[in-house]
Amino acid sequence: MTATAPVLPRWFTDVLESPGVRWNARERHPGMLNLKSCELQHPVSDRLVREAAAALDTPDLRSYPYQDVILDVLSAHHRVSRDRLLLTAGSDGAIGLLVDALARAAGRLLLGEPVFEGWPYYAALRGVPTTRVTTLAGSPPRYDLAPLAEAMAAATGPSVVALSNPGSPSGIVASPHAVEELAELAERYGHILVVDECFGDFVGVSHTGLLDRYAQLVVVHSYSKSFALAGLRIASVLAAPEVVEYLSRFRPDSAVSAAAVSMLGRVVGQTGQFRAVWRDVAAIRSRFAAAVRTAHPDWQALAPGANFVTFVTGHLDVPHALATHLAGRGVRIRPLTGLPGLDGCVRFSLASDAEMRHVASLVAEFRPP
Ligand SMILES: Cc1ncc(COP(=O)(O)O)c(C=O)c1O
Known part of the structure; x- marks a missing residue:
């Protein structure tokens, strides 16, 4: 007797098609510094x-x-x-x-x-x-x-x-x-x-x-x-x-x-200790934004930010090019081109001061296309 492949009922296959929605589980990126998903990273x-x-x-x-x-x-x-x-x-x-x-x-x-x-x-x-x-x-x-x-x-x-x-x-x-x-x-x-x-x-x-x-x-x-x-x-x-x-x-x-x-x-x-963390995150944000703007004076950091900073680069293709540049150096960020009102923008979540100094030096090496 030949085995037949198990078949799902028709109503279920219809359900599978109906919402037009697909979900992709979060992927691990071992060894990368994740500045994409805004988890709080502070010592x-x-x-x-x-x-x-x-x-x-x-x-x-x-x-x-x-x-x-x-x-x-x-x-x-x-x-x-x-x-x-x-x-x-x-x-x-x-x-x-x-x-x-x-x-x-x-x-x-x-x-x-x-x-x-x-x-x-x-x-x-x-x-x-x-x-x-x-x-x-x-x-x-x-x-x-x-x-x-x-x-x-x-x-x-x-x-x-x-x-x-x-x-x-x-x-x-x-x-x-x-x-x-x-x-x-x-x-x-x-x-x-x-x-x-x-x-x-x-x-x-x-x-x-x-x-x-x-x-x-x-x-x-x-x-x-x-x-x-x-x-x-x-x-x-x-x-x-x-x-x-x-x-x-x-x-x-x-x-x-x-x-x-x-x-x-x-x-x-x-909460008192977390408030101090939030204040320090703001200080890290200011230093990082200033360092990035020294390298790319025509970019603007949107204020006030949060445990992230979003830059307006003024060019549609810069965010993806920068994300590629940083990905090759072990850092994940989020280009925002394509989101309503945020074309040409790019977002960095913030990590420790030392890590953000390092990331700022990588951003300084970046040459816009
Ligand atoms: C604006 C906003 N709302 C909600 C969420 C989801 O947060 P939670 O971890 O509480 O599900 C996020 C996560 O990035 C977010 O950026």
């Missing part, structure tokens, strides 16, 4: 994370997680009541949840571009109709939220509206007044406004103070970057208690490990 945060990991105890790994203590810690840290907090497996997990639970129900997603890739990805996966509106204008780019405001007013029905502030990967910041105007528009037109403040801690930007006034505002706050916990996958969604209660029905707590809960509690307890 002091490395030590603080190492100490928090060393303090993990058997129950943190053996037992199911309890969130009561961490929610009290985060409630004090973010100055919001506990019923406004929901933990997720990273902001990526939060964004998937917000698309599933809110954007699908609302019927559409309005993205203020450039926005974290998870938004269009999960929207495509879930078949949520999406409108993408560029929020950057000019060169060097600055925030111009008027087109997003117009799209919110013109939307034919309720939408989930997503914006990153600080901007990622631009590293610029929208004024509190401009974000508040969007929150007001969300109230007026029945939308939910989601602000992703992934890099806010580095530059003292937070939107949680608006939550008391705007029930239709949702804030996503990652601990991956500012508290150096990208590998643990933990973030908060901060919102009206009714929104938190509704989102909790999707059981994001089942994807947040006891180890993540325990370590987050410990590092948040060291």
Whole structure:
């Protein structure tokens, strides 16, 4: 008897084709300095994370997680009541949840571009109709939220509206007044406004103070970057208690490990030391930007940046050529040409001062094509 190849049912092969989405897992690049994904790389945060990991105890790994203590810690840290907090497996997990639970129900997603890739990805996966509106204008780019405001007013029905502030990967910041105007528009037109403040801690930007006034505002706050916990996958969604209660029905707590809960509690307890790290990161950023501009005086560093710095080079092909130059010397960075409003831009995440001095010397050797 000849063996026949196993066959998947027809409905499943249809499902495989339908969303038009493919996911490629993250690839390791051994021996390369990763200045692409904005993990916090600093000797002091490395030590603080190492100490928090060393303090993990058997129950943190053996037992199911309890969130009561961490929610009290985060409630004090973010100055919001506990019923406004929901933990997720990273902001990526939060964004998937917000698309599933809110954007699908609302019927559409309005993205203020450039926005974290998870938004269009999960929207495509879930078949949520999406409108993408560029929020950057000019060169060097600055925030111009008027087109997003117009799209919110013109939307034919309720939408989930997503914006990153600080901007990622631009590293610029929208004024509190401009974000508040969007929150007001969300109230007026029945939308939910989601602000992703992934890099806010580095530059003292937070939107949680608006939550008391705007029930239709949702804030996503990652601990991956500012508290150096990208590998643990933990973030908060901060919102009206009714929104938190509704989102909790999707059981994001089942994807947040006891180890993540325990370590987050410990590092948040060291916020004072992390603040000093964020200040030092700002100093490293200034020195690196100055060194790069000495070599390439026509490039501009976008301010304020975060634990990254984005340069406007003024030429479409320079970012990829520079990325190739650095890749050949063991450094990965992110060219931004092709992203709305960021043509000709290139982003470096920051590492230690010594590493950034080395990278600056490699950038100085680069000759634009
Ligand atoms: C703007 C922005 N939002 C969200 C994320 C995802 O962060 P997390 O590690 O919390 O999933 C990133 C990661 O780079 C990001 O840049």
